[in-house]
Amino acid sequence: MRRCRRGTGRRHGRHREAAPIGRLGAADEIADAALWLCGPGAGFVIGTALPVDGGFTVH
Numbered sequence: 001m002r003r004c005r006r007g008t009g010r011r012h013g014r015h016r017e018a019a020p021i022g023r024l025g026a027a028d029e030i031a032d033a034a035l036w037l038c039g040p041g042a043g044f045v046i047g048t049a050l051p052v053d054g055g056f057t058v059h
Contacts, residue, residue: 020055 033052
């Protein structure tokens, strides 16, 4: 698996600054959302998108 040097470089800095929550997301945060969608807690969720983007879609 390729590892990303978290928070380094100009590109990461621009994304981090543009994020409404002020940081980049972590892989486990994305995984948590995917696991929730696959679990019983999302049993009534049908036909929708779940943005896990730190608020970029409302920015």
